[in-house]
Amino acid sequence: MSKLGTYVKDFTSYLDSSTRLLPGTKKRYLYELRRFIAYLQDPDITRVTPMDVLGWHQELIEAGGGAQTVLQKHAAVRRFLVYLDEFASIPQAKILRESLKKLSIPREAFEVRRPPYALSAEQIKKVLAIAVLRPGTGYRDRALIQMMLSAGLRREEVQRLLLNDVDMKACSAQVTGKGDKKRTVLFDQECRDVLQIYHEHTADWREPGDRALFISVFGEAMSLARINTVVQEVGEMAGVRGGLWPHILRHSFITGMLERGMRIQDVSALAGHTSIQTTMRYVHPSDSHLKAEFQKAMARKT
Numbered sequence: 001m002s003k004l005g006t007y008v009k010d011f012t013s014y015l016d017s018s019t020r021l022l023p024g025t026k027k028r029y030l031y032e033l034r035r036f037i038a039y040l041q042d043p044d045i046t047r048v049t050p051m052d053v054l055g056w057h058q059e060l061i062e063a064g065g066g067a068q069t070v071l072q073k074h075a076a077v078r079r080f081l082v083y084l085d086e087f088a089s090i091p092q093a094k095i096l097r098e099s100l101k102k103l104s105i106p107r108e109a110f111e112v113r114r115p116p117y118a119l120s121a122e123q124i125k126k127v128l129a130i131a132v133l134r135p136g137t138g139y140r141d142r143a144l145i146q147m148m149l150s151a152g153l154r155r156e157e158v159q160r161l162l163l164n165d166v167d168m169k170a171c172s173a174q175v176t177g178k179g180d181k182k183r184t185v186l187f188d189q190e191c192r193d194v195l196q197i198y199h200e201h202t203a204d205w206r207e208p209g210d211r212a213l214f215i216s217v218f219g220e221a222m223s224l225a226r227i228n229t230v231v232q233e234v235g236e237m238a239g240v241r242g243g244l245w246p247h248i249l250r251h252s253f254i255t256g257m258l259e260r261g262m263r264i265q266d267v268s269a270l271a272g273h274t275s276i277q278t279t280m281r282y283v284h285p286s287d288s289h290l291k292a293e294f295q296k297a298m299a300r301k302t
Contacts, residue, residue, distance in 0.1 A: 004043045008033065011083050024236035032076035045084065046092045050099035053077075057103045067105050074100060118255035118282075119248065123240060124149060130238040136217065141230050143191075143198035144214050144222075148231075148246060150191035152253030152271050154178075155227050155246035161213040168192055177272040185270060254282045264297040 011033075015026045039056050040048055060070050078100055084093035119127065128149075132142035148158055157175045165174045171192050175185050205219050212221035222230075227246060235244020250271070257267045258279075268279040276297055 148249040150187040
């Protein structure tokens with residue numbers, strides 16, 4: 001085994017014993033690390049230069065991957081370099097870490113998006129079942145994901161929700177969307193029951209005056225980053241291929257409403273879209289029924 005191979009083996013043990021990364025994240029880190037090493041074609045890490053890192057980075061950009069994909073690959077390599085610098089005492093690793101920090105991602109890469117997809121009914125069932133099992137925050141995490149799935153909320157919208165915004169009897173909520181526009185969203189009885197259980201089990205988290213609907217164990221409103229993390233981690237635990245993000249929950253809601261025959265104008269209003277064309281992105285070209293409904297909606301518009 002080469003010296004670099006030994007470092008990778010030790011790094012694997014380090015991830016297993018000294019970090020709180022989920023198994024899926026560890027697996028992805030090791031996969032991306034192996035691809036980085038394959039690109040280098042050099043078993044001696046001390047001979048790797050910042051120009052090598054730059055070449056690898058440029059190859060990622062030229063491959064047409066989105067910014068998020070590139071950043072995930074950077075994260076895996078950065079974690080390995082941190083290990084080499086702080087635990088294996090390799091001076092070159094610190095140099096490579098600094099060079100990695102200085103690399104920029106073209107604006108166009110941030111505009112590259114994966115085609116959206118919706119969760120299947122089985123996936124939704126598994127995601128919700130997994131969420132409630134999370135130690136310490138399971139009831140909150142289940143309620144958070146259920147609310148996004150049931151009402152089709154954006155990440156920013158669910159983060160802004162206050163206790164007084166929610167009408168449990170009517171199964172509705174007042175939401176502040178893009179451009180600070182207000183709208184009423186609806187959720188089902190199952191979501192209402194889950195919200196009620198969440199309130200009952202997290203009452204001791206709150207202090208008088210705490211108004212946010214979804215809070216941390218310290219009573220503070222959940223941050224956008226924390227919402228992202230919760231959804232991603234639940235997705236990993238549930239084995240959702242391709243990863244799970246807040247917008248996929250919203251996409252699943254919109255797609256589900258359209259598949260059940262709800263008029264596209266009504267779905268558009270619930271989703272807070274300013275035009276039916278935006279909602280049309282959620283209509284799959286292979287679905288002739290939904291395409292026909294769209295054409296009818298457009299005809300009524302004129």
